[in-house]
Amino acid sequence: MMYEVDAQNIVVDVDGEWDAEAARVKGGSGAMRASIVGHPLESFMTGDATKMFVRAALDAARVLGETRVLPYRCDVPGERRYCEMVISPLANGHVKVAHRLVLAEAAVPRRQLLKVRAMAGWRCSQCCRVRLTGSDEWLESDDQFDTRLVSDVCQDCAKALFI
Numbered sequence: 251m252m253y254e255v256d257a258q259n260i261v262v263d264v265d266g267e268w269d270a271e272a273a274r275v276k277g278g279s280g281a282m283r284a285s286i287v288g289h290p291l292e293s294f295m296t297g298d299a300t301k302m303f304v305r306a307a308l309d310a311a312r313v314l315g316e317t318r319v320l321p322y323r324c325d326v327p328g329e330r331r332y333c334e335m336v337i338s339p340l341a342n343g344h345v346k347v348a349h350r351l352v353l354a355e356a357a358v359p360r361r362q363l364l365k366v367r368a369m370a371g372w373r374c375s376q377c378c379r380v381r382l383t384g385s386d387e388w389l390e391s392d393d394q395f396d397t398r399l400v401s402d403v404c405q406d407c408a409k410a411l412f413i
């Protein structure tokens with residue numbers, strides 16, 4: 251799946267896979283393209299840290315003038331999905347971002363993992379790890395559904411911007 255933003259990070263193009271994915275997930279024909287093009291990229295993200303992270307990633311590609319690849323997780327229930335964002339600068343400050351799946355594997359059964367349901371904390375929007383209130387440690391968790399977890403970006407993922 252690919253999208254292109256202009257110099258102000260307004261989405262100016264998406265590829266046909268967005269509509270195909272919308273149709274697959276929600277049924278029907280899917281009209282995702284029409285609801286994405288013309289809108290700020292950040293309007294589709296939650297959490298200030300994630301917005302700042304993506305803004306910095308796009309600007310890094312513009313400033314360096316080279317394609318950058320950032321790994322991230324895009325898990326679905328029962329499956330860990332290891333993905334990559336391929337960020338390529340284009341003319342006039344435009345940037346193309348392609349998302350690709352690298353590896354999918356079965357999620358670890360929940361009982362072996364950190365229990366987060368009764369607690370508050372943060373989830374890294376890039377690697378899906380969780381940090382609980384009062385802890386400095388980012389831990390694996392396949393529990394996707396705790397809405398008390400606030401979206402954040404962990405230090406490891408933030409540092410990946412500068413490698």
Ligand SMILES: [Zn+2]
Nearest residue numbers: 374377404407
């Ligand atoms: Zn992370």
